[in-house]
Amino acid sequence: MSRTWLIVLQVLVAVVSIALWHVLTTYQIFGAVLLPPFFFSNPLDVAQQIVAWFASGVIWKHLWVTLIESILAFVLGSIGGVLVGFWFARQPRTAAVFDPYVKMVNALPRVVLAPIFTLWLGLGIWSKVALGVTLVFFIVFFNVYQGVKEVSLTVLANARMLGMSERQLMRHVYWPSALSWMFSSLHTSVGFAVVGAVVGEYLGSAAGLGYLIQQAEGVFDVAGVFAGMFVLAAFVIVIDTLVTMVERRLLVWRPLVGDSRP
């Protein structure tokens, strides 16, 4: 399939879906509107709402807040995950002691932590950052742990025979290996940072995309809810594209075959 043809088909999917949505919410079929606009809105209203947001400029503030929360959650969660992942991988005894607790916390649905974070950190951005951190941390932690544990024994023996000290092993062998594992989960962890931010906003905040959606829902403004979803989807796609670019740049040494995303 050629690239142009692929893009044409991809656009076609969107056009057909929106057209179908429009027809089913606007025109009577067999004497009734199949999708009542009260529950399903319609594409024109949603588009108008999005345009209104961008025209008045109110959306930028919310996008900015969500972006900042996501970035902070990703950066802090990653730093924590890398440090603890390294520490546990190099100290099997510590890892064994903490193992059941790590599993326990990781098994917990993170949403239940949101009220606690709101109580501790207030309604500002930090309670959302904290929620995102709990999500990102575990993904990065498990990957780094695995990356350090699964360094090829031959590569390690070779490094020793080439005269590397413990510190040099850390820098030239363990660290790159751990990083490659971490970057292979970059899409997941960035995605979860956004999820943490938006869910946190939805559950209680004064700004952000999650707040926008929650406000619209509160007044049965279905067009507003859909508009918020579309803006959020576009936001995630932009971030994901940026991540792909970073990934290509940093993992040039990896073969492209078997390059699979979770």
Add this chain to the structure above:
Amino acid sequence: MAGGATATAQGNTQATAIALSEVSVAFRLGGGGLYTAVERATLNVADGEFVAIVGPTGCGKSTLLNIAAGLIAPSSGRVDIFDSPLAALNRQAGYLFQADALFPWKTALENVAIGLETAGTPTVEARARAQSWLMRVGLSAFGDRYPHMLSGGQRKRVGLAQVLIRDPKILLMDEPFGPLDAQTRQIMGNLLLDLWSGDRKAVLFVTHDLEEAIALSDRVVIMSAGPAARVIGDWRVKLARPRDIGEIKLDHAFHELHRDIWHMLKAEVIKGYAQTEGA
């Protein structure tokens, strides 16, 4: 047996690079038992001598090599490197592994340079010397490639340069050309002999390919089938150097030697198969 087990290449004037005496290695098994991989093996490699170890699969050839490298400590016996006992990692040895051992996140050039950089050589100088080593192994245009972009033979060349750039006095090789196809093996063998003839390091070369062993080395050592593998034969290869691996296999003396050694090795290979089948 042709030639004594303790004989050295050029009489007694040469120093002994590797001396394994009565070395045994036992591994503790998961079930609590003890598996003796190598039993009372004695082997000397003189400075400048190229020795090949040949034996059936699973006979502990690689174990012997790892002992000489200091990666494994023997359960009993003595290991001397240039007449001083080996306590930790063998700092005078370079090791070419059977499996891929290059750093996948470094380019070919960085892979070759790393051994110098970790030893404190300034990066610029290390890179320059690495580039000249890449040229010697015929890869001067491939310095910026990552290992996965290179063929198996090219990766082995990078590995060879990575080890030799540190100028080790001893070269340990564990079936280094094992995964390569026949033609590439031959080319790599000639490249190895070519590089080796420059400064004649002591080489301990493990292989299961008897032809390769005879074509490359000064001495061929035969190990018995494991467990409790021992050195059971030691043959001197009196073929003239420099050699071409392709041509030397047509030599009459090569054939005679091959026939004699194979006669002994065959019995061990059959024993080895019987054991792996039974396991």
